Amino acid sequence: MKKISLLESVIKGIQISILSVFVVVLGCSSESTPRQVETTKIDTIESIDSQSVETVISVTEETLQLYQRYCAQCHGVKGHGDGINALYLVVPPRDHTKSDYLETRTDQQLFNAIKFGGLAVGRAPCMPAWEHTFEDKMIHSLVNYIRELCNCKTL
Numbered sequence: 001m002k003k004i005s006l007l008e009s010v011i012k013g014i015q016i017s018i019l020s021v022f023v024v025v026l027g028c029s030s031e032s033t034p035r036q037v038e039t040t041k042i043d044t045i046e047s048i049d050s051q052s053v054e055t056v057i058s059v060t061e062e063t064l065q066l067y068q069r070y071c072a073q074c075h076g077v078k079g080h081g082d083g084i085n086a087l088y089l090v091v092p093p094r095d096h097t098k099s100d101y102l103e104t105r106t107d108q109q110l111f112n113a114i115k116f117g118g119l120a121v122g123r124a125p126c127m128p129a130w131e132h133t134f135e136d137k138m139i140h141s142l143v144n145y146i147r148e149l150c151n152c153k154t155l
């Protein structure tokens with residue numbers, strides 16, 4: 001019995017000294033590196049969090065008003081692609097109630113089309129970019145509104 005406990009305390013002693021070596025090594029390493037690693041970690045976590053909050057953002061009264069103010073002149077009051085300006089565009093504005101097309105697009109593609117304009121997603125440049133008009137949160141909510149209009153999701 002005594003022998004075993006002696007052995008145990010020897011092992012513990014070794015463990016403690018290994019630990020303290022680690023502490024010393026960590027303590028010696030240049031301070032800036034671990035700090036940088038920490039900040040990037042926090043940044044990533046924050047951006048993932050806000051991203052997931054934004055993607056579930058709901059359609060509010062403000063979304064409907066903005067759609068009427070900024071989108072309806074081309075896409076139509078009810079999103080049928082028959083806005084007052086539609087006649088004058090070379091490419092007809094997308095009908096936001098047509099699920100057979102919108103089902104083939106992901107939310108991210110719709111988001112990019114609204115934020116960066118038609119060209120950014122291989123579509124006509126007469127679909128303007130809204131990145132300087134709306135915050136990402138509002139663009140997500142516009143995507144969700146379009147999903148309501150077409151009553152569809154990505155297949």
Ligand code: HEC
Pocket residue numbers: 066067070071072073074075085089091092093094105109110113114118121122123124125126127128130142146
């Ligand atoms: C100046 C007219 C115009 C306005 C204003 C406009 N759009 Fe468009 N939009 C278009 C046209 C034209 C297309 C079709 C592009 C194509 O099919 O190549 C389009 C396409 C789209 C698409 C589909 C992109 C795709 O994958 O084909 C979405 C989503 C969209 N618009 C959302 C919006 C939203 C939201 C607003 C308001 C914030 C808006 N648009 C304002 C003209 C407009």
